[in-house]
Amino acid sequence: MDVFPIILVIAFFQILIIQKPFPNLDQILLGVLLVVFGLFVFILGLDSALFPIGEKMANEFAIKGNALWIILFGFALGFSTTIAEPALTVVAGKAGGLAAGAGAIQDNKESIASFVLGLRITVAFSVGTAIALGVLRIIRGWPLIWFISGGYTLIVITTFFAPPQIIGIAYDSGGITTSTITVPLVAALGVGLATAIRGRNPILDGFGLIALASLNPIVFVLLYGISVYGLNI
Amino acid sequence: MENDLIQSILDALGGTFIDILPIILVLGFFQAVAIRKKVPNLGTILFGLVLVVVGLSIFIVGLEKCVFPIGTQMANQLTDLNFLTSGDEAAVEELQTSSNIDPAIYLWTYIFAFLIGFSTTLAEPALIAVALKAKEITTGAISAWGLRISVALGVAIGVTLGVYRIVSGDPLHYYIATGYAFLLVQTYFSPKMIIPLAYDSGGVTTSTVTVPLIAALGIGLASNVPGRSPLIDGFGLIAFASLFPMITVMGYAMITEILAKRKQIKE
Numbered sequence: 379m380d381v382f383p384i385i386l387v388i389a390f391f392q393i394l395i396i397q398k399p400f401p402n403l404d405q406i407l408l409g410v411l412l413v414v415f416g417l418f419v420f421i422l423g424l425d426s427a428l429f430p431i432g433e434k435m436a437n438e439f440a441i442k443g444n445a446l447w448i449i450l451f452g453f454a455l456g457f458s459t460t461i462a463e464p465a466l467t468v469v470a471g472k473a474g475g476l477a478a479g480a481g482a483i484q485d486n487k488e489s490i491a492s493f494v495l496g497l498r499i500t501v502a503f504s505v506g507t508a509i510a511l512g513v514l515r516i517i518r519g520w521p522l523i524w525f526i527s528g529g530y531t532l533i534v535i536t537t538f539f540a541p542p543q544i545i546g547i548a549y550d551s552g553g554i555t556t557s558t559i560t561v562p563l564v565a566a567l568g569v570g571l572a573t574a575i576r577g578r579n580p581i582l583d584g585f586g587l588i589a590l591a592s593l594n595p596i597v598f599v600l601l602y603g604i605s606v607y608g609l610n611i
Numbered sequence: 612m613e614n615d616l617i618q619s620i621l622d623a624l625g626g627t628f629i630d631i632l633p634i635i636l637v638l639g640f641f642q643a644v645a646i647r648k649k650v651p652n653l654g655t656i657l658f659g660l661v662l663v664v665v666g667l668s669i670f671i672v673g674l675e676k677c678v679f680p681i682g683t684q685m686a687n688q689l690t691d692l693n694f695l696t697s698g699d700e701a702a703v704e705e706l707q708t709s710s711n712i713d714p715a716i717y718l719w720t721y722i723f724a725f726l727i728g729f730s731t732t733l734a735e736p737a738l739i740a741v742a743l744k745a746k747e748i749t750t751g752a753i754s755a756w757g758l759r760i761s762v763a764l765g766v767a768i769g770v771t772l773g774v775y776r777i778v779s780g781d782p783l784h785y786y787i788a789t790g791y792a793f794l795l796v797q798t799y800f801s802p803k804m805i806i807p808l809a810y811d812s813g814g815v816t817t818s819t820v821t822v823p824l825i826a827a828l829g830i831g832l833a834s835n836v837p838g839r840s841p842l843i844d845g846f847g848l849i850a851f852a853s854l855f856p857m858i859t860v861m862g863y864a865m866i867t868e869i870l871a872k873r874k875q876i877k878e
């Protein structure tokens with residue numbers, strides 16, 4: 379459970395370094411309870427419903443499905459799990475509020491909501507594309523490093539034209555998206571495929587889907603920023 | 612206040628259901644069209660879905676009401692000018708008027724960032740699972756603890772450097788581009804079997820609880836340090852936290868390889 383060390387570090391700093399009572403302690407404690415309890419129920423549900431089906435389907439597709447179906451499935455899986463990712467929901471909401479506060483978009487509920495939804499769909503679409511591409515890579519046996527270096531080159535070029543308001547959010551979106559729901563399902567698909575296809579090695583070819591899924595959103599969110607704020611020349 | 616919380620959880624339920632719906636549709640569609648088999652234990656699965664939606668709603672409300680405020684408040688308290696100067700009023704005034712703040716006065720913020728990054732990553736369940744798998748596949752050449760500590764160090768260094776970047780106000784992409792360039796060169800020299808694992812470890816380690824906390828820390832810092840904008844400078848910590856584990860994991864693999872070779876030569 380990764381909540382415990384957070385509490386420990388914060389309590390240490392609050393008591394020894396800052397030496398002041400924590401503001402709104404009762405509300406924070408209630409929130410901690412919600413986080414721990416919510417996460418527990420959520421993961422219990424994932425383990426009993428989504429993961430068994432998802433992993434079984436990933437394996438079945440890997441063994442007998444044809445390439446087109448697997449690629450389609452990879453895209454759909456990446457897209458749908460990313461839309462549901464809780465960390466993305468919360469951080470995208472924050473980004474929307476900040477963008478409105480800074481006057482980058484209109485400061486009303488509708489335009490914030492449409493900015494946030496646009497951001498989430500952009501990230502989800504890019505993760506879907508990344509998984510589809512990664513699945514194709516595993517099937518063909520192309521080296522991962524081609525995609526990584528190509529992706530970084532694209533990021534550098536796009537950053538050059540992107541408005542500064544989006545760069546931070548874009549670079550963060552790569553790490554945010556690959557989380558609780560996406561990682562287990564996507565990893566199952568990758569390792570399942572690499573195990574099923576003859577001549578592929580699970581360690582060399584099975585990993586790497588997450589890497590592509592962390593890279594692609596950066597490019598797409600930069601492009602989204604350009605479409606919202608305009609080119610930065 | 613309790614009523615407020617229950618109300619916000621109920622409000623979140625509808626949105627959460629819509630968020631989960633695409634997964635259900637995707638799995639349902641492929642099950643019906645491509646695999647064409649009946650789903651076993653449909654009852655358990657439906658009950659599990661209810662748990663997912665309810666748990667996720669409670670969790671998200673907790674994140675918004677608790678984790679985000681904690682990150683913001685820690686940033687506020689650690690960058691409070693009275694705290695930084697130990698209550699020296701003349702120094703406070705000087706800081707308020709100066710345009711160029713010495714990054715060294717934020718020392719405690721760097722230490723806080725390092726500890727949060729290190730401790731949360733070490734306790735991350737996904738990383739423990741991956742580390743055991745890596746040990747198994749490399750037949751012990753990469754130890755589970757070695758991998759976990761190198762990833763945790765990577766996240767800690769990344770978040771600390773990211774915090775320094777917010778304080779100093781340097782452009783994010785200079786740091787990230789340098790990191791990537793270093794990473795590509797390092798990839799060329801590191802053992803081939805570690806590469807995909809190292810690249811994945813960047814994305815895996817930033818978990819659902821850590822991400823909002825670190826994001827809030829960055830936004831809080833950028834709002835408090837004079838001359839920084841939360842929208843432009845506040846983001847980027849997660850990017851650092853995903854980049855540095857790749858470097859430290861490859862570094863760890865390179866060191867173990869060199870040590871193993873030396874041992875062979877001696878024997």
